[in-house]
Amino acid sequence: MQFDSLSSFIADKEAVPKKGPVAVVLAEDDVELETTLRHHQQAGFAHVIAFMPERFGLARDLQDSVIRIACNTSAPDALETAVNGVIGAVPAGTWMFYCYNAEFLFHPFCETRSVGEMLAFHTEERRNAMLTYVVDLYAEDLWANPNAVSLDGAHLDKSGYYALARPGANGHPKERQLNFYGGLRWRFEEHVPEARRKIDRISLFKTKPGLKLRDDHTFNDEEYNTFACEWHHNLTAAICSFRTAKALKLNPGSTFDIDTFKWHNSAPFEWHSRQLLDLGLMEPGQWF
Structure with missing residues (x-):
């Protein structure tokens, strides 16, 4: 599932997770990005949301299982903007986690x-x-x-x-x-x-x-x-x-x-x- 911005993700009520735990991964580069996403899927997170530049590729299984949001991850406060945006979108009481790639x-x-x-x-x-x-x-x-x-x-x-x-x-x-x-x-x-x-x-x-x-x-x-x-x-x-x-x-x-x-x-x-x-x-x- 792909979105061209955080705002378009928040606007899609069907896409926003209704239940956690939810993992948010901010991709500063593509080093071990797919490994990171799979690790947290295997850890038991119900949803994994990847904030990443549009130029980064993902394997087919991750394209189908990860919520991908286009983001300039080098922008100031990119992490806080991403995490706080998801906090405001998911239901209150949802367990969340955040990290970077690798x-x-x-x-x-x-x-x-x-x-x-x-x-x-x-x-x-x-x-x-x-x-x-x-x-x-x-x-x-x-x-x-x-x-x-x-x-x-x-x-x-x-x-x-x-x-x-x-x-x-x-x-x-x-x-x-x-x-x-x-x-x-x-x-x-x-x-x-x-x-x-x-x-x-x-x-x-x-x-x-x-x-x-x-x-x-x-x-x-x-x-x-x-x-x-x-x-x-x-x-x-x-x-x-x-x-x-x-x-x-x-x-x-x-x-x-x-x-x-x-x-x-x-x-x-x-x-x-x-x-x-x-x-x-x-x-x-x-x-x-």
Whole structure:
């Protein structure tokens, strides 16, 4: 299903999903785009919406199963415009997820449990949003993979993650909110603007009237931005992402300073939730 703009999609009441979970993928380029779309279909999302330039092609099975919306994804605020547009179009109470191409959602026990099962449990815990950590992936050999993307040779950092209090407008830390750092944005911070160094996103959330995604991956409802409820730890998930590695290697200002992303704390990525759980990069909470 294809639309030439977000507005034409919103106007087609038959096309707008009536039930979630819904995944929104913003294609900044076509690197592993089809892999990304299929990954989230297989994760259990009822609908996958791809915002992408018209020049990008898709395989026949994805043309039939993905909602494709033409979009200038390099425009300022392209992600927020896309996500907020879908928030306003789908019914209130719909679970949504968003990511970029070459990013892959992993949740606890995802090999045997769907994203819908996880969100059903999260809803029972009276949570309307879920914290996700962006875990940087990078190719082992940058000479063989000049864009830093390799599914077979993917590596991640197994340590070097930390959190700092998130200050509020009054200068005091916000309740149950932290800024998380680590990965390539931490190790190569001289090439990353300070405002873009955080690795936390509220990528899974339930829609409601007036809800807006902001440009720092937080929402205008502060409770959505919390990592847990008041009485116990909640589920978290991870987005395993080549996006930062790709940007650092393709950016002329940083590419010549980086011969490899590997260091003594690199480990091959196993494409399995158990590895992420063991490294503390996501939390099962009370879900066993």
